[in-house]
Amino acid sequence: MRRPDPMLVETPSAPADEAAASTSSGAADPAMAPSESAPSPGSEHGAATEPSSGRLDIANLNVYYGTFRAIIDITLTIRPHAITAIIGPSGCGKSTFLRSLNRMHEVIPDARVEGSIKLDGIDVYDPAVDPVQLRRVVGMVFQRPNPFPTMSIYDNVVAGLRLTGRHRAAELDEVVERSLVRAALWDEVKDKLRSNGTSLSGGQQQRLCIARALAVNPEVILMDEPASALDPVATLRIEELMAELRKNYTIVIVTHNMQQASRISDQTAFFTMGDDRAGYLVEMDDTIQIFTNPRNQLTEDYVSGRFG
Amino acid sequence: MTTLPSAPWLARGTTGGSSDRTFRWATRLAALGVVAILLLLGVQLLDSSWLTWQTFGLGFITATTWDPVAAVYGALPYIVGTLLSSLIALVLATPVGILTAIYLSEIASPRLATPLTFMIELLAAIPSVVFGLWGVFVLAPFLRVTVEAWISSTLGFIPFFGGPTFGIGLFTAGVILAIMILPTIVSISREVIRSVPNTQREAMIALGATRWEVVSKAVLPFARSGIVGAIILGLGRALGETMAVTMVIGNGQAIPTHLFDQAQTIASKIATTFNEATVGIQTSSLIALGLILLVITIGLNIVARLLVWRVAGPVGGES
Amino acid sequence: MSATITTQPRSVAILRATSGGRRTWFDRVMRSLALLAAIACVIPLGAVLFFVTVRGIAAVNLDLLTKPARALGVGGGALSAILGTLQMVPLAALLAVPLGVLAGVYIHEYGSARSARAIRFAADVLVGVPSILIGIFVFTFLVLPFRQYNAFAGSVALAVIMAPVIMRTTEEVLKLVPGTLREASLALGVPRWRTTLAIVVRTALPGILTGIMLAVARAAGETAPLLFTALGSRLVNFGDFGKPMDALPMFIYVNARQPYELQNDQAWGAAFLLLVVVLTVNILVRLRSTRRRTP
Secondary structure (H helix, E strand, C coil), X not given: CCCCCCCCCCCCCCCCCHHHHHCCCHHHCHHHHHHHHCCCCCCCCCCCCCCCCCCEEEEEEEEEECCEEEEEEEEEEECCCCEEEEECCCCCCHHHHHHHHCCHHHHCCCEEEEEEEEECCEECCCCCCCHHHHHHHEEEECCCCXXXXXXXXXXXXXXXXXXXXXXXXXXXXXXXXXXXXXXXXXXHHCCCCCCEHHHCCHHHHHHHHHHHHHHCCCCEEEEECCXXXXXXXXXXXXXXXXXXXXXXXXXXXXXXXXXXXXHHCCEEEEEEECCCCCEEEEEEEEHHHHHHCCCCHHHHHHHXXXXX | CCCCCCCHHHHHHHHHHHHHHHHHHHHHHHHHHHHHHHHHHHHHHHHHCHHHHHHHCCHHHHCCCEECCCCEECCHHHHHHHHHHHHHHHHHHHHHHXXXXXXXXXXXXXXXXXXXXXXXXXXXXXXXXXXXXXXXXXXXXXXXXXXXXXXXXHCCCCHHHCCCCCCCCHHHHHHHHHXXXXXXXXXXXXXXXXXXXXXXXXXXXXXXXCHHHHHHHHHHHHHHHHHHHHHHHHHHHHHHXXXXXXXXXXXXXXXCCCCCCCCCCHHHHHHHHHHHCCCCHHHHHHHHHHHHHHHHHHHHHHHHHHHHHHXXXXXXXXX | CXXXXXXXXXXXXXXXXCCCHHHHHXXXXXXXXXXXHHHHHHHHHHHHHHHHHHHHHHHCCHXXXXXXXXXXXXXXXXXXXXHHHHHHHHHHHHHHHHHHHHHHHHHHHHCCHHHHHHHHXXXXXXXXXXXXXHHHHHHHHHHHHHCCCCHXXXXXXXXXXXXXXXXXXXXXXXXXXXXXXXXXXXXXXXXXXXXXXXXXXXXXXXXXXXXXXXXXXXXXXXXXXXXXXXXXXXXXXXXCCCXXXXXXXXXXXXXXXXXXXXXXXXXXXXXXXXXXXXXXXXXXXXXXXXXXXXX
């Protein structure tokens, strides 16, 4: 493995990207010089014991599709190595917000962003930041499992790694096993790695997609209603898996299912939308606060099921 | 319309019944007519060429002489000419066509893609004979002094690429065919590529793929069989294309051995000799050539449409 | 551990790098290649249009439009070809439109899913049959038995080419008619066949006409199916479908192969006329349908 595994290497000082890896010592890489100014401002959770990587600071974020403003002025901080749930009525911009974090919404023509999103102090919308690189740090799991149907299970897992040049077979084998173990799928598929990814059940496919995201070794994993297409048993497995993953990754999950948010997340952000259909943040707090003692009436109404 | 609103079954019992049946039969007849034409076409060609199959048997396909004086007929030179010219067309049109389809559906902004698509559709509308005219007077002389000269001077040491260049010949026919099948390959590949679910693209994007990697690693593998279908449909069109090829391929009667040889395809052979042929074994042999072409194109068509359906579902029958 | 000295988060290192130079470079190269390919597709269109326009306009004159080809020797005009196209194509449309439209109505309205699929498949295959074979096919039963090339056979051959195209577009357009319209009419007690004709086909009429126009434009440019049926003729044939008749595409083909520059010029002139008609129909039809699609 060229890329240090965060599980083994807690201090991520080793160069991770291939450009840096081509120089034998990452410490000499001039690209790293400005990093000391990196620590994010205004970090109330930024205790020294906290992992330093995978923290997102969003400030005054607006996302537009053409002239339509999809989300308004969102400011919040996503704690590293925790699960942050985004809840709210449908159409309130949860998915748009999530996709703006790894610039996935840019796939839609005319999408535009104002404000800043800082990942570990670096503005991801800085012109110098390559969205392709960003997405290797900020991975994503989608609502419907979307394994590549023309690839085997094995090839699905390493699809992301294969994008970055040649890898030795042993290295790939190792990544496949570790990713599948972490995605809690290894035992079920270890004997049929060469069979097609679509031959798995829906829940297994989703865990395969999680393994695929883990294989490129991201810091942050975005999950867009990852269990909404799954049955309860499969959903439970995904939730258990997330609880496991939060030790090593920052997880942001959009969910319709409030119980799910309350079960699995450390902090919760409640979005809703205004009269102009633009989504905004009502409040964000520790999950227990949001569900037991919200500050805002709108939140209270939503979590207690009142509407109208 | 002026009657009181009533339940449909009431109306059917009274005024509608017999006319309804008549109309339904008329439409059914028309539909069966279309099928009947296709079947009749096959039967007629087989029947009209029976004399040839009786006389020469399947050896007709592999025989190399076409001699009306001796009344000996063989199809091989024309089959080879057909396959070679179409092969040249495919070699040229496939990469360009697929890349264009990719550009139109995955890369270009709609503002650019719409007019480009429009122009490529127009290319498909130009009559074959106009391509032929342009081919004879513009393309062939142009290719002769540019591409053909270059190929024969740089690759001439390889036997197939050597020999004199005429402009008129196999190579020019291949180029014209490539131009003519481009719209088919582009439009059907584009349909197929557009039918690839977005979730596949997103999955690849989220793994940190560049735009091109999304295309090559997620979109193309998914659309593969449909694109192969598009290429085969293009091939089918190239094999049967008549006028433009007739006008630029020359009138070679032997099996072509060089890229620039003058040659003859099945279609061009029929086009140039059918009217002069004496009814009997000569006409029969020309129709037998046609039957070979029919079997090849229908076979390819069926294979291609099945492939395209597998990815994109039924795509319009045009082009 | 993390809290000490210059710990730069791993993410920062990755973000500060561009996606490996080779990959970005390859991405750009392939995208530019795709653009080049698209341009390469358009160049032949431009080249054909350019030469046909330049050489064609130079050759279009009153003689070309009003005189028949001289019976012997070189000279005259394309009148017999123009008149021939104007006669054979409408007759072909007259034959093909009812067949194609009714067949399209059948597979959309009445046919079972299975029979519809079979018929659709047959039509698609028929569209893919080389047009010269359709010429031979019609030759075998409308020319050979009478030992006489004739314009009627030419029209039939063109109709065989048009019918499946019209059928497929009719079906596609009928699919777009909302089912509620049909139900409303049936509920009023209108018999099914009248509903189909007066409501469904009527609503879809603009689209069906579009399909017919495209098929006509295509037939007007066909040469191969006419070679062994209408044969072509240097004489003006007005109304005698039992005799050979010329058509613009055949006129182009024949004159392009002659060794006289004047005849070659006439071929360019005729090509210009043909192209103007064919492209005008195509452009109008496609502009209309794209405008309908976009909102």
